[in-house]
Amino acid sequence: MITKEEEFALIDRVLAGQTEAYARLVDSYKSFAFTIALKVLDNRAEAEEAAQDAFIRAFHYLKKFNREARFSTWLYRITFNTAISAKRKNKMRLDSIENTIIVQEGSSEDALERNDKHVFIAQAMEKLNEMDKLAIQLYYLQEFSLEEVGEIMGQPSNTIKVRVHRARLRLAEELTKILKSEVVNL
Amino acid sequence: MTPHNDWNDRLIRYVSGELNEAEAAGVERELQRSPELQKQLDHVKEIDRFLQLQSKPAHPSKSFTEKVMHGITLPVRNSALSPKTGLFLLLGVLVITTVAVLSLRNGLFDAMEFPISLNLQSMYPEKLSIPSFSLPFSGKWLVSLFLILNIAVGFILLDRTILKPYFQRRAEASH
Missing domain, CATH: 1.10.1740.10 (RNA polymerase sigma factor, region 2, helix turn helix motif)
Known part of the structure; x- marks a missing residue:
């Protein structure tokens, strides 16, 4: 640095x-x-x-x-x-869930369950609005504050704050939905 | 916002430390009472964990810096037109110009001369008295105009595709 x-x-x-x-x-x-x-x-x-x-x-x-x-x-x-x-x-290129990196964290049952959840969260990420997804990813990079993410994306920091919160909310909502449907399918 | 969503909203704020003491205590009380809410909190925390795991900076290839340093030495292409596309378009302009000139010389458009008359009176027969117009139309003129425009486009293409890059290269070589 x-x-x-x-x-x-x-x-x-x-x-x-x-x-x-x-x-x-x-x-x-x-x-x-x-x-x-x-x-x-x-x-x-x-x-x-x-x-x-x-x-x-x-x-x-x-x-x-x-x-x-x-x-x-x-x-x-x-x-x-x-x-x-x-x-x-390159808009015609298909986005693929396979590109999402799932980090392996040992082989305990807890870790396996966590990885399952991470696959579901990755699926939920794909459902986010593109700009919300980018805002939350850049914000979580930890290098950047809301203001800096705003400067990079050319948007006010308040908009980024709303985008990050909305993305987290949507992810929580989607994860609950996916897990419920998984339980029904079992 | 649904009650479920409302709780998600509060739980996200709780995890981020955005709630005041009283609000946080209210969430904690509710969490002790409701195993369902505890699950929801686990989801919110898991999402945070996932995003943090994904947040590590990625590393480009080892030759990244080298490629950038090579890239900055190359001349900047201001035009969106690639030399190949430019030459292809220039060739098209030349072909069209040749065909148009040959057609004019052979008198292909000589017969295309007639007046275009506009008789608005026929549209409003009773209400107004409108004089009728007559405009001369000449196919020769039209093709000549098209030819002039085509030659102008040809010169622009010639400049962007051949002349400008050539003189830029010469100027760079002389520095």
């Missing part, structure tokens, strides 16, 4: 013609930029391409970066918009 001052010093070097200094910025923020693109696109190859495009665009527009916000926030906003554009282009 680099400080705001270090960010600005690196930007100054890049603008002065030392383009190799940009590699330090890329190394510092590539994971989160890639994660944001992955949340939007749900496909590693496409996410990697979108995140790379975002870094390249940010480099070419670096002169226009006004330094009011952190470089990272500005970059993540570009990444989010690039990924959304890529998603629109």
Whole structure:
């Protein structure tokens, strides 16, 4: 993690013609930029391409970066918009529940039951409004506050707060519904 | 909001620590009384747990930085038109222009000259007295106009597809 001052010093070097200094910025923020693109696109190859495009665009527009916000926030906003554009282009691609990573937590009965629930929650996630889903995923990344999620998504923080709460509510509702129907099917 | 949903709302706020002391105590009392509500709380907590598990940042490939650093050295393509599409369109414009010029030279549109008359009086026979209009129509003119527009589009395509990228490359090479 680099400080705001270090960010600005690196930007100054890049603008002065030392383009190799940009590699330090890329190394510092590539994971989160890639994660944001992955949340939007749900496909590693496409996410990697979108995140790379975002870094390249940010480099070419670096002169226009006004330094009011952190470089990272500005970059993540570009990444989010690039990924959304890529998603629109690939709209015909089918989203798949198989892409959802279910973390194995041992083999106890409790863990198995938990994993079942996680599969159901993953199913419920697919039923969320796209923007609500992205808001809750970005918010839970823990790197970002509601304000930052708002800046990345280009929406007021209050809207993000509503989206996150609405998404949690909908997930709880869907999980209850799914579990009830599972009990009936047994 | 259904009572079930209303409880979900309260439980989410309870888990997030958004309720005041009295509200939280009310939820805790209700939780002790109702095993059903306890289940609902477990669901809310499980959703939080799931979202937290999914929240770990993912890592891109090892060559990520290298690819970005290579990408920034490439010239920026301002136009949405790829060279291949541009050349294909330019070829289309040339074909259409050639066909139109040959058709004009061979007098294919010479016979297409007649007046278009507008007789509005026939639509309102009694109420108004409207003079009838007559506009000359010439197929030759129309095709000539189309030809001029086509040539203009051709020049724009030529500029975007060949000339601009060529001079940009030359300018970059001279730096």
